[in-house]
Amino acid sequence: MLWKNNQVFCNVPLPKADDRPLIVSHPGAHGNYLASWNVMVDHGEPFVLVCDDLGPAYPDGWWAQHSNNGMEYFARLQNPQGVGQAYRNPDLTFQNLLVHRGLEANKGMEDFPLIDIMYVDFIDIFLTHNGEPDWKPTFMAAAPKMVEKVRDGGVLIIDRKNVHEDYDQWLQFPEGEFEVSPGITLEHVGKGEWLILDVELNGGKNEIEAEVFRVSNSNSLGNPDDFLVTLMKERRLAPEDLEELKGTLPERWPEHPTHEEYCERLFNHYDHPNLFERPNYPEPLESSWKSEQYDEWLQWLIDHPDKLRSVERNERIMQMGNTKVRLVHGDILEHLDWLSLKNASLCVRRNLRVVCLEENIFLTKNAVNLQPFFNWKRPVANLIWSGPDATPNLTRELLRLSKSNVLATISHGLATLDELEAALIDYDGHVEELIIFHLDEVDYR
Ligand SMILES: C[S@@+](CC[C@H](N)C(=O)[O-])C[C@H]1O[C@@H](n2cnc3c(N)ncnc32)[C@H](O)[C@@H]1O
Structure with missing residues (x-):
């Protein structure tokens, strides 16, 4: 839902992308990655959500907080190249990927070729404290860095979670279209509100409130496929290798308990409650994909070899x-x-x-x-x-x-x-x- 000039609209105008998932960045997300995740689930378009944080809140780090009604929601996949951990939900009918990278956000930004949706709830990470005792972060000071990689037609979302209501400048910006750096302008589109559709937010909030800005950017940006290749191993394989993967499902993360192990523990608990505790982690998913969707995606990759960066074998x-x-x-x-x-x-x-x-x-x-x-x-x-x-x-x-x-x-x-x-x-x-x-x-x- 979008509020604009006291009028209410059904949808928040978020971008779409042809032939690839949307690239979404949520720096310094910690546990609030569930907010950007929910926004993207609501959008219903294929996406990869990349969260760079000095100390990420991995969904399999604190099981109980990142599950859905006792069921595992994020199934872990092979790590991205370089740094990070990756997860996926098999029940969504569109491509989705959650990547947590233990990285300083400004450093991590260098890896993005472009960003379709920039989701920010903590502007401070784009600013350097100048030493003054009364220093306060301001939206306009953070804006150039926040949107430097956001592509033309992309969107900046400022989650109001940490907005200092007693301190206006945190979220003070000019009316209409305004320039934030050479070649980049922002325009406030309205206030977006999203109900929580999938995984519950930590802290019991049941709604997300955010200011939405449309980004115009005339600067040249990188190739998204080169970045996606670093996140998904399938994009690094050759079409004939992908053909071999058809009919299989990605294995579960080897260090996680399997579904059978979970059931065994649970039944032991039912049989002898005094001897065996109920498993203290959620019921594991079978895999990170549904088989039909995985095969469809593999076929799509085979049909789009320009999206692949297969490693040549001499x-x-x-x-x-x-x-x-x-x-x-x-x-x-x-x-x-x-x-x-x-x-x-x-x-x-x-x-x-x-x-x-x-x-x-x-x-x-x-x-x-x-x-x-x-x-x-x-x-x-x-x-x-x-x-x-x-x-x-x-x-x-x-x-x-x-x-x-x-x-x-x-x-x-x-x-x-x-x-x-x-x-x-x-x-x-x-x-x-x-x-x-x-x-x-x-x-x-
Ligand atoms: C105040 S918490 C906010 C967490 C979350 N976004 C929320 O609103 O609940 C700040 C988070 O930003 C991370 N952080 C702070 N400076 C950072 C930086 N330069 N690069 C990456 N992450 C940073 C911290 O590790 C922490 O998780």
């Missing part, structure tokens, strides 16, 4: 005995999404393993721990990775340890084709495909 494929061998010239770290898609078993030394799993936690379940802390637990005794003194039959050892039928490792031993051929020619174990990444051009020639 590879040679050969058959050695029963095993398909893929020699990829490049850094394994750039191909983790693809390895995860292939359900590959990662088998590398400790330091690299740690980095890979930090980047992509979904590889953990099939990753081999070659160098556990205790020596007596090490699956390969006296491991020497490369060179003439390398552990004998190392490729065979790695194949033996693989937890799936696709083994992923990096060049090892003497890194020659002869050595590989000798290991594989009469191999008839469970590994059907061996992927070896090598940085050295001359390896396996």
